[in-house]
Amino acid sequence: MNNKNVSLSSVIxxxxxxxxxxxxxxxxxxxxxxxxxxxxPENKILSLADSLIKSKQKLSFCNNCFIVTEINPCNICxxxxxxxxxxxxxxxxxxxxxxxxxxxxxxxYHILNGYISPINGIGPNELTISSLIKxxxxxxxxxIILATNPTIEGDATATYISNQIxxxxxxxxxxxxxxxxxxxxxxxxxxxxxxxxNSRQIIE
Amino acid sequence: MQKREYLNxxxxxxxxxxxxxxxxxxxILSPHKGIITAIIKRIRKTSNKNFDYIDVFxxxxxxxxxxDNFYIIYEAKSVETWFERPIKLTNLSSGNIxxxxxxxxxxxxxxxxxxxHLVSKxxxxxxxxxxxFTLVYFQIKLLLAEGIFPExxxxxxxxxxxxxxxxxxxxxxxxxxxxxxxxxxKFSSLKLLxxxxxxxxxxxxxxxxxxxxINNIITKKVELNLYKKLSTYIKFYTNKExxxxxxxxxxxxx
Numbered sequence: 001m002n003n004k005n006v007s008l009s010s011v012i013x014x015x016x017x018x019x020x021x022x023x024x025x026x027x028x029x030x031x032x033x034x035x036x037x038x039x040x041p042e043n044k045i046l047s048l049a050d051s052l053i054k055s056k057q058k059l060s061f062c063n064n065c066f067i068v069t070e071i072n073p074c075n076i077c078x079x080x081x082x083x084x085x086x087x088x089x090x091x092x093x094x095x096x097x098x099x100x101x102x103x104x105x106x107x108x109y110h111i112l113n114g115y116i117s118p119i120n121g122i123g124p125n126e127l128t129i130s131s132l133i134k135x136x137x138x139x140x141x142x143x144i145i146l147a148t149n150p151t152i153e154g155d156a157t158a159t160y161i162s163n164q165i166x167x168x169x170x171x172x173x174x175x176x177x178x179x180x181x182x183x184x185x186x187x188x189x190x191x192x193x194x195x196x197x198n199s200r201q202i203i204e
Numbered sequence: 205m206q207k208r209e210y211l212n213x214x215x216x217x218x219x220x221x222x223x224x225x226x227x228x229x230x231x232i233l234s235p236h237k238g239i240i241t242a243i244i245k246r247i248r249k250t251s252n253k254n255f256d257y258i259d260v261f262x263x264x265x266x267x268x269x270x271x272d273n274f275y276i277i278y279e280a281k282s283v284e285t286w287f288e289r290p291i292k293l294t295n296l297s298s299g300n301i302x303x304x305x306x307x308x309x310x311x312x313x314x315x316x317x318x319x320x321h322l323v324s325k326x327x328x329x330x331x332x333x334x335x336x337f338t339l340v341y342f343q344i345k346l347l348l349a350e351g352i353f354p355e356x357x358x359x360x361x362x363x364x365x366x367x368x369x370x371x372x373x374x375x376x377x378x379x380x381x382x383x384x385x386x387x388x389x390k391f392s393s394l395k396l397l398x399x400x401x402x403x404x405x406x407x408x409x410x411x412x413x414x415x416x417x418i419n420n421i422i423t424k425k426v427e428l429n430l431y432k433k434l435s436t437y438i439k440f441y442t443n444k445e446x447x448x449x450x451x452x453x454x455x456x457x458x
Contacts, residue, residue, distance in 0.1 A: 024224045118297035119219055119304060121447035123454060152259045152291055159290040190282065191257035 012038070064135065066111040066128050068093040076108055083107045086143040089132070089161060091115050091154065095147065107143070110135065115148060116157040124160055136165055146174045209270045214283060215240065216323055217260050218303040222248065230258075230277070231307060232266065235320040238312040242268055242275035256282040261299050261327055284324075286331040293455040298330045300448035302342055308442045315349040322346070329416050335456070336427040338416075343434040344407045352441055355379030356404055370397050373433070375440045394437065399423075400430040 008016075012034055020030035037045055061067070062074035069075070076082060076096075086107030090096050096109045112127045124130075136144075146161060148154035162172050178196030179188050188196070215232035218239070223229045226249040232240045247258065258264065258280050267279035287295060306323055322345050329338040347353040354373055358365055359382035371380040375392040380401075396404070403426055439445065 024222075026224065116293060116296070116451075118293075118448035118451040119300040121450070123451040124293075125454075152261065152287060152296065155289050156291045156293055156296040160293050162290075187253045189256040191285070 061111075061113075065109050066093075066113055066131070067096055067109055081106075084139070085141045086145070087132075087136075087141045088145040088147050089158075090147045091149060091157075099147065105145075107145075112148075112157065115153050116160060117153050127157075129161060129164065132161070133164060136170075140167075141170060143171045143173070146172065150175075150177045207271075211268050211270055211275075212265070213237070213240070213268070214263065214265055216320070216327070217258065217262050217264065218306055218323070219300075220260055225249075230260075231303075233306055233320055233323055235317045238316055239307060239310045240268075240275055242266070242277045244277045244280070254279040256280060258282075260303070261285070261287050263324060286327045288331070294335055294452065295330055295333070297448045297452035297455055298335045298339060299327060301339055301446055301452060302326055302330070304444075304446045304448055305342065305346060305438070308438075308444050309346055309350055311350070319346070319349055322349075325412075325414055325416075328414055332416070334416060335452075336424065336431050340403070340427055340431045340434065341407055341412070343431065343438060344404065347434075347438070348408065352378060353408065354437065356401060356408075359385055361385035366401075368398050368402075370395060371401065372396070373437065375437060392440070394433050396433065397426075397429070399426045400433065403427070403430055 015034045015037065016027075016030045019025055019033050020027055022030075025033070037048075058070050059068050060072060062069045062072055062077060064073045064077045067074050067076065077084075083106055087110050088096070088099060088105060088107055089110045089112065090099065091112050091114060093111050096111060099105050099109075110128070110132050112129065112132075114122055114127055116122060116124060116127065144162075144165060146158040148158045158174055162174075165172070176199050178192065178199055179185065185193070213234050213236075215234045217230050218233050219231045220228050223243060226246045227243055228247045229241060229243050232242055234240050244255070244258065246252070247255065256264070262282060263284040265279075265281045265283055266277050268275045268277050270276075287299065302323060306319070322342065326338050326342045329341075344353070355378065356366065356373075360374065360377050360379040361381055362385055364382055366380060366382060369383070371382070372386045372393040373380050373396050375394065380396065435446065435449065
């Protein structure tokens, strides 16, 4: 934290320091948020504090799929209307929420809680891959969708998992990569365009 | 008000991490300025005509604005990509070891251009599934470039020429002792076997080109043991563990 906090009240400095520890919040944003909190009405801030405390007290990870949930096992894992024979593997709970918002997938999920990143000391053992393998052995699915990010590390994670769970009875797929809706071909980089070409579909 | 400068440079992306909501910070190895740490804004959210696909282990032409030694990349065009999809864990962790060693030894000196081409060459070999030999080659060439390659031709104590055989490598003195003198060097030593010393000498004196074609004169076991010993030697100097190493070994065992 920079030196100007020395002249601030220790309460403010403390608040700025705590906010600064959150992902994506730099020192400047932490300062802005802190002063916003100070200026906000008390009831709003008490409500925010209450949400923070409740999120820690009431939320946990589902024992089956590791999504953030209030009940265990989670609503998705116990929903009989969903296709429990299909598992979509994502890096974090937030990715599952993004897919849920499409209303296009009706299967279950498995949250890895990260991705393989050797340079950060994160290998397969640090993720929930062994739980996934046990889950598959216990109740073999018919389909697995690997929905990790299309980065080098996301791709290495997907490749590792597909090698671990390879089976003739399981259809394993990876999310398509290509041009986004509303995107301009002219603005698409060569690698994405090549991938889009390779994954082109026949119009029926 | 700080003066803004502009720089065009070629570089290899060796590591990255997410920053803020949409941005990424890259460590980019350059031929003349060592490692440049630069931010690319909104790279996780939108496609932009000024940017080709950018990830680690890519050689790219960059355009950056610099204020107070803070680099912001505003254009990046691909020159060479090594790791084609799907990527195996062994390739990724080997590439990460090259990245970690490069970062740990980052110094700006007359050998920067050599290290730049060495990293480029070694990433290519790794993408061709040559792992441990590449890592040993990289370790040795890096030690030579940094001036801390151990003395392996003469005994550090009596200066006699070292004959073929097994010897102790003294970490503190950075060299080997002949068998007569080895009793004086029991602390912080590694035992180097004859074949490992042969491989050390061979790589020290050989500069392979991009299209590596190694004869199978050396067994994988010798390569791996030498890698581990040189890794201990390097750790002694840098005082830094390589996080990728454990993951590489577990992927090799599978």
